[in-house]
Amino acid sequence: MKKVLKFLGLFLLLIIAIVLVGGLIVPKKYHFEKSIEIAAGKEKVWNNMNSLSSMIKWMPWMKMDPKMTSQITGDDGNVGATYTWKSEELGDGSMKINSLTPMEKTGLDLQFGPSKTISQANILLSGDSTKSKVTWTLDSEMQYPMNFVMGLFMDKFMDKDYGTGLNNLKAMSEAK
Template identity: 45%
Template sequence: MKKFLKILLAIVAILIIVMLLMGKAYHFEKSIIINAPVEKVYTQINSTKAINQWNPWMKLDPNLKVTYSGNPGQIGDKYCWEGNDEVGSGCQEITALVPNQKQSTKIIFFKPFESDATSNIILTPEGNSTKVTWDMDCELDYPMNLMKLFMDGKMDKSYGDGLNALKAISEK
């Protein structure tokens, strides 16, 4: 029994050290080159309805409930969602738009746990193509920050699926 307790205490101590060393901040970004001019790509990111045409999380719940508010294509354009355990619930609102360059949003998650994040989609012309960089920043409280150990793989897949869908729509 004493050996078991020592092992358990060692595991807990290691997790606490890892948690503290990792910190709360989390940043993820992914890029893709789209064979379309920046103006065409921008029309796919400048409103929440346009974003949701390629948003990878929209496919995870066929019964997802979405409500829109604000003026499409303007700061304050917002949507809220409520779905299954895989997509949870929350709201995303456009906080900045720079035509043909950038879109920024604030995301508030209610379920499966409360959190908030910021996200940017940055467009960079590259000849007749456009480099699209999609990022997200958030803070994860202790001990939730241990999730960062598993998030990059999940985020890479989700962002990759979304960017590939954006590419397909923009290149039509």
């Protein structure tokens, strides 16, 4: 029994050491982006991404917790408008419009839970009157030593969630 406990203790120390050392090696800054082509003109797509009330219709997280409570404050569709949510499953947070360039870009400040860290997301639009391309980006800074753990899995989670959101936006924008 002592050998098993000693082995488990050493194994736990090894895992902790890997996380601590890995956190020193893995970058704290994180960037992710994903794009989609949409068979709809820029104006139609822009109308689905230029306000918080339109974005929450296609962003995937808003549908994950039916008990989530949320509200929009400020002048929706303008810089300063803020969407806040409370969720036992997903945690609490906020999304604030920090910049708008009509028909080109919606910039967002994201804050999750009690963290003071603010991440930046941008939804970029290009194209013409018949087709569009949307690129959704995220820039964040992860805290040591969680940057190592998050760095291992973040791309996989972001790719899935951003893919779902962009496909939702595509379906909404291409609908007649």
